[in-house]
Structure formats: C-alpha cells, structure tokens
Amino acid sequence: MSRIGIMGGTFDPVHVGHLIAAEAAREGCGLDEVWFIPTYNPPLKDNQPSVSSELRLQMVQEALGGNPAFKAVDIELKRGGMSYSIDTVLELKKRYPDASFSYIIGSDRINDLPKWHRIEELAELIAFIGLEREGTAAQLGQLPEFIRQRVTMAAMPPIGISSTDIRSRVRSGRSIAYLVPDTVHQFIKRRGLYES
Numbered sequence: 105m106s107r108i109g110i111m112g113g114t115f116d117p118v119h120v121g122h123l124i125a126a127e128a129a130r131e132g133c134g135l136d137e138v139w140f141i142p143t144y145n146p147p148l149k150d151n152q153p154s155v156s157s158e159l160r161l162q163m164v165q166e167a168l169g170g171n172p173a174f175k176a177v178d179i180e181l182k183r184g185g186m187s188y189s190i191d192t193v194l195e196l197k198k199r200y201p202d203a204s205f206s207y208i209i210g211s212d213r214i215n216d217l218p219k220w221h222r223i224e225e226l227a228e229l230i231a232f233i234g235l236e237r238e239g240t241a242a243q244l245g246q247l248p249e250f251i252r253q254r255v256t257m258a259a260m261p262p263i264g265i266s267s268t269d270i271r272s273r274v275r276s277g278r279s280i281a282y283l284v285p286d287t288v289h290q291f292i293k294r295r296g297l298y299e300s
Contacts, residue, residue: 106203109138109233110196112180112189114146114267115160116153117292118167119284121265123174129208129233130173132258138208139177140164143187147221154271155297157181166287190222193229206231206256211242217251227254235260274298 109129111122118140126138142160145152153160161178168174179195180187189207196205207230209217214234217223232255234242244252265283273280275298280289292298 106136106200107134107206108200108203109133109135109206109208110192110230111138111140111208112143112187112192113140114149114153115140115142115164116155116267117160117270117284117288117297118164119265119267119270119288120282121263123167123285124263125208125210125235125260126174128235128260129206129258132260133206133233133256135173135206137173137175139175140168141177141180141192144180144184145186147186147188159295159297163288163291166291167285169285169287188221190220190226190229193226197229204231205229206233208233208235210235210237210240212237212240214242214244214247214255215240217247217255224250227251230254231256233258236262238262238264271298275300 111126115122129135130138142157142164144157161176161181164176168176180192193205209232211234220226227250234255234257236242242257244255270280270283274292
C-alpha cells in the first residue's frame with residue numbers, strides 16, 4: 105500500500121517552505137510520495153487567491169522540478185467550488201483504493217481542525233501529519249480525542265517564509281530570490297504576477 109501525503113493550500117505562490125515541509129513529512133513519516141493539491145476556493149481563508157488557479161498549478165509544477173516523490177494534482181481545481189478536504193479525500197480514496205493518505209498541515213491548521221467541514225468523517229478516513237510553524241504552537245491537548253489520536257507530529261526546521269510576505273515583497277519591488285524555487289521566481293517575473 106502506497107503511503108501518500110497531501111499538501112493542500114492556495115500556493116499563492118508556492119515557496120521553499122512548502123517544499124521543506126513536504127520533504128520533512130515525507131522523510132519523518134516514511135511517505136512514498138507527497139501530492140500538492142492547490143485549492144480552488146479555500147474554506148478557512150478570508151482572502152481569495154491573488155492569481156488564477158491555472159497559474160498557481162503551473163507554479164507548483166515548476167517548483168516540483170522533476171522530484172519523483174512530489175506530484176501536482178489538480179483534483180480540487182477541476183472540481184471547482186469550495187475546496188472541502190472531505191470531498192477531496194472521498195474522491196482520492198475512490199480513485200486510489202490501495203493508497204493510504206495523510207494530510208500534511210502546519211501547527212496553525214492543526215489548531216483549526218475542529219472547524220474543518222465534516223471533521224468527524226474526515227478523521228475516520230485519513231491521518232494528519234503536523235509540522236510546527238514558527239510563531240504558532242500546536243495545541244494538541246485542546247483537540248478532541250478523535251482528532252488528537254489521528255495526528256502525528258514530524259520535525260521541521262523553523263522556516264519563517266509565507267506566501268503573504270512573498271506577495272508583499274513583489275508588490276514593493278523587493279527580492280524574492282531564494283524564498284521560492286528559481287523556476288517559480290522566473291515564472292512570477294515573466295508573468296508580472298503580484299506586482300499590483
């Protein structure tokens with residue numbers, strides 16, 4: 105049975121922190137692959153993505169750079185509408201019945217798990233790999249038991265990079281070199297993304 109980690113997010117833009125998180129989870133939890141699944145419409149974020157779903161998917165594909173353990177999956181973009189994790193997991197389990205899936209999430213998302221749509225059903229279908237994010241500690245003790253028993257923490261180097269900061273840097277004309285993979289940096293420059 106293949107062990108697959110799911111990295112969901114807007115990836116607006118994808119950055120090296122996402123890649124480091126994926127690799128930390130892959131290595132720390134013995135995953136065979138990590139699938140990056142850009143959301144169409146994220147339910148727990150106030151702001152909509154700054155660029156189109158097509159461009160965000162292309163940036164993810166550029167970032168993965170042929171790593172055989174990483175894969176971009178457009179399942180939520182094709183489905184459209186609100187990107188609820190339960191819908192994605194049900195579809196993935198139908199398509200890949202021999203795979204075992206785990207969501208890879210930062211400590212901020214771990215604390216939000218009780219708010220996830222149909223979390224009781226989701227927690228029966230999938231495990232969660234938690235990675236500590238700088239500035240937000242995981243509050244595992246405050247989670248309901250049915251969620252807490254499905255969370256495994258994995259070590260990750262502290263990386264203070266965010267997509268919000270990267271968009272702000274581009275808007276103000278500051279460098280994003282080394283914050284995103286070079287292929288993504290060039291893609292953003294060629295397309296003039298995030299400049300206004």
